[in-house]
Each structure stands twice: as structure tokens, then as C-alpha cells.
Amino acid sequence: MMLKQLYYIHDPMCSWCYAFKKTFDELISNLPNDIEVIYVCGGLAQHTTEIMPKAQQEKIKSIWEQIEKELGVKFNYDFWTKCQPKRATYLACQALILARKVNKEAEMIAAIQQAYYQKAMNPSEEETLIKLASQIDLDKEKFTKELNTQATQKLLEEDFNLRRNLNVKAFPTLILKYKKEAYPINIDFKNSGKMLEQITNLSENTYF
Template sequence: MCSWCYAFSRSWAALQAELPEDIAIVYLAGGLAPDTTEPMPLSMRHTIQHIWQRIEQAVPGVSFNYDFWSRNTPIRSTYPACRAVLAARKQHAESDMVRAINRAYYQKALNPSLPETLQGCAQEIGLDAAVFGRDLISPEIEDGLQHEIRQSQQLDAYSYPSLRLVHNNAIFPIPIDYLNHRTMRDEINRTIREATLTQSAPDQGLFNTWA
């Protein structure tokens, strides 16, 4: 899972609480790192640890468990976690699964690329573990992931997290603010207000693309 997506979770939750009710929230899995069993190169391990340190310095209240790097053989593969979220969505627990994977990875130092970690997350949030396990490796979930990756690309969302406001078929990038959700809220409201001056009956949604 993307470290910056984890860092965005508090600001994102605060933003959602203040959005107009007529804005649909849509999560899209961006994919990021395809399936592999190859250990993460040492240079990448060092890079990610430096990113964690940057986040801890920049975003108050966000911390990481660095024991992850000594307890695991890191694998740069986020597709399994993306599939787990899509499988949890079928049981109406998409957001719960995102939070559970974040806790497992960043706080408990568990490897989110491993099926047993994801299965443990499913049990933690009360999913039907057998159904989740079948869905996790199903063609339906794989097709769904590939579809969402294509949707993310159509929204020009290649970094994570990304916010895109879709309003009457027009796409508006919303700059991410990890510290102050109100800047995003105000930008969304301003964009909608200006875009609806000449339009009526808006069809709108806010897409959060993550990995």
C-alpha cells in the first residue's frame, strides 16, 4: 500500500465529513506495483524508509513501525492488497479493509503482499473469511482491478493518492492537502459553483485513486 495514501487518511476522513451529500465518493484502485515474488531491491527499501521519515516529519500524528524491514522479506507488489480491498467491497467493507491493511503494514509490521496477512485482515474486520479467500483469487476480482486501473488512467491519476472531481462529465484535479482538509473542500465547492453557473442538474462524484 502507498505510504502517502496512509498519510492522507486523516485529512481524507475530515474532508468526507464536510462534503455535500450529493457528491458520490468513488474509490479506485490504481494498482501501482504488479504481482511479483522477487524481494525488493535494497535501494528501494532505503528509499521507502526515507519516505516514511519524510512523512513523519511532514504530517503530524502519522507514524510507522520500522520493524517491518527486519521482520520481513519486503516485496514490491501492491496488487494483492488492491484485490483484497475489491474483495472486501463485495461484503460492503471496502474502507474497513483499507484501514485494516494499513494497520497490518504500518503498525504491526506485517507484509501486505502475502495472502495470509490479507486473510488475517479479513478476519479482523469480520468478513466471511472463506468467501473472501475465494474472491481474492477469482477472475472477477482480477477483471475488476484491471478495470479500475484503466479508469484511473482515464482520469490521468498516475500518482497516489489522487483526487478527481467529475462534474457533468468534466474532470477537475483536486490538489491533495495532507494537513488541512478545508483547502480541498473549498476547492471542490469553488469548482462546482463555477461549473454550474451555466448548467443545471449536476452529475458529480469525487474519485479517490489509491494504491
């Protein structure tokens, strides 16, 4: 039996993706066995060593506040005083690529989100990602060596190409795919049941 694919397009440093985590976890725990979940790194921001401008910091803080108000998800604002914020997420995405190789991608996503949003650690920094790799029992030496190589960057670019082919421009996004058919799933941050119902209905469609 050919599996259907549920693509989850995200970025580990996307605050809305963090806000979606609990509901998304509920969704995937209830998916039918013939649906495979595939994580796709969308890539919010390229590599940079520059400190994020104050205006941009304030904009992101306002997004955190909006999420707290609308969804009740809490953030640790100490990040903005304890860290040097950089508008750079590609390195964190590359950490996911390495974790994927040993089937620990979901664990690394959770580790990055906890570090960033709850522990005021900066996943734009290599040092932070190496600590998190050790935390989830990845080979620290191998991870450190491969984190920012051209080979890892090339694998990440493959994710970006897949995201483009799926015509995705916002995170988080869910797309159910089978053979040549692709169906966007309406994101519901509060109710996994509605998304599961949509996925189930599509799975029963004659196209499948």
C-alpha cells in the first residue's frame, strides 16, 4: 500500500510554529497508519552575524504577545536581554537536517523551541545547537563537524526546493499529498480534530 504524505512546512525558530506544536503533536498522534509525516524546513532567515535591529526585535516581541493573548502560549522574554538576537534561522534548520539522519528531527525541533522560547538561549548560535545536540544524544563530535558544511547546506536547499515546489510561503503549513495530488490543510491552532477530519475526508476522496 502506497503511503500518503503529510508535509509539515515550518521553521524551528518560527514563533507561530512553536505555538502550533501542542496541537500538531495531537494531530500526528491520531493520524491513520497510512499517512507518513514529513518535516520540511522552510527557512525564515539566512545566515548573518549582524544583531537584529531594535525595530525588528520589537516587532517579533509583539508577535509573541499576540500569540500569548490569542492562544495562551507563554514565552520567556529574557531572551531579548540575555542574548544577542540575530535574524538567522538557517543554522537551526541545518541542525534539523543532521538530526533527521538519525531519526531525531522531532526531538531537535522540540529542543530548539524549548531553548529559544523558554530558556532564553539563542539557536542562531552554533554553541547553542551543539549543546542541544548533546541533550538529545546526538554524536557531538560528528554534529559539530557537519553542522555548517556545504553538504549539510545542500541538503537544506533540497528542503527549500521542496517548499517552493509545494508553493508554500507561510509557516506553519500542512499539505496532504498522494501521487500527483496535493491538498492544503487548513491550520487550526486550537483544534486538532478539525484538521484530522479534513485529512480523513480527503483520504476517502476518490482521488486517493
